[in-house]
Amino acid sequence: MGLELYLDLLSQPCRAVYIFAKKNGIPFELRIVDLIKGQHLSDAFAQVNPLKKVPALKDGDFTLTESVAILLYLTRKYKVPDYWYPQDLQARARVDEYLAWQHTTLRRSCLRALWHKVMFPVFLGEPVSPQTLAATLAELDVNLQLLEDKFLQNKAFLTGPHISLADLVAITELMHPVGAGCQVFESRPKLATWRQRVEAAVGEDLFREAHEVILKAKDFPPADPTIKQKLMPWVLAMIR
């Protein structure tokens, strides 16, 4: 059995792993784990990842979780082009810096934006107060500003003149609020042109394919009560 990637393209970190593997021609078996059907909560999937989260990687007997760890594993094992995770000490440190920073900042905001704006009211049928939504979108705004001011600045990509893992992780996060209908790029021309560069570097077809699911998030039919009950504890823990 070759490399297996357990993914759901609804999830931001899964999109980053998917794009990276495809872009670099890494052969893998795609194992879809449908989050909104609760498949990640099944006993079968718990055999793969007891933490019941995606993405997960299986390479023979070796199982790995955490998208950043998976991306780094693929980078090293498949000897991808240097720009993804440069050998240069300082350039690499910049990528590490972004990958560490984003966990508790941009990722959190993007996840909450999607769930507060769309998934709770539309999919789960649970209203979210305007105050809550406003606070979430304000937090997103702060993190988008940090992304521009602290990381992107006047560079072509987040950590230098070339695309890297940092850009891939960031862009897949930002497509979450885009999928929710948030105006992420419209009022931020710097980020908009950065997005175009990232899409061009990744390949527009691959980018579109990876984001097909999230861009339809607003159209998910409401969950039936059984599914809703099953998913609730997970959702609450996830968006904390």
Place this chain on the structure above:
Amino acid sequence: MLSILYQPVEWPPPPPAGALPVFANQECRLVGRRAMKLGPEHCREGHRPWRAQRCPPTTHHAGFFPGQHLSDAFAQVNPLKKVPALKDGDFTLTESVAILLYLTRKYKVPDYWYPQDLQARARVDEYLAWQHTTLRRSCLRALWHKVMFPVFLGEPVSPQTLAATLAELDVNLQLLEDKFLQNKAFLTGPHISLADLVAITELMHPVGAGCQVFESRPKLATWRQRVEAAVGEDLFREAHEVILKAKDFPPADPTIKQKLMPWVLAMIRFSLLLVMYAVPKEKQHCQGHSLACAELHMKLETRDWGKMER
């Protein structure tokens, strides 16, 4: 020249009137400890490691005087106003994981810290990624809810909020044991690695708050002993001197409190979100916790910090 900024920019710092040394945060302890293991020659003259200085105890410890990280001077170093921060000539770096990896590569430390082996390294990466939103969060909140809010900042925390925070810590400690440590000597294998260093410094936060982290968890307790032995007990004790006195910090004066509050709230990130949709048991738990946090947050946010009660 390399400077690890977990110390005040001016050294020794002139203590502001009425100020007290703030504990170095978890990340600073681990970066500081790594830097010190490299040896004092790696720190710039005037920024010597603590033990090379003969300073009175109150200024001897790493860390900033209250709010110093919020100053304009420090913003020149790190516009995000967070510690730790590293300066290596013109190169400035933030985020403790990034700093640790930079030091690991630049100074060619022993392999076990971040093994060359593909799978062993992946295990370290996995832990370093996982801990951001789990153990680190719980440990930080445990300290602030149990000690820093009530004792240092004089703001009561409801028993419900504290209980929920400690329950969350408990869940993450169990994951640490079951998912990571299991039956190994160290988190990712037979040798200490960056993962163990990051984890142990996090756990000393709730220990400093008086939580019984190790007493009821023999597996974690013996792991801790192994980590301390591998790091060196003197160095370990030195790095944790400040946090272990967190309970004894005198209350902050009103000016300091006013200065720190927005930063504390952002760091602990009380959520205004009242998420309360679940099966009844979880609903009550989440509702209670979120409500309590949100109430505390709103109370703190709407206080007029210019007119402090005395």
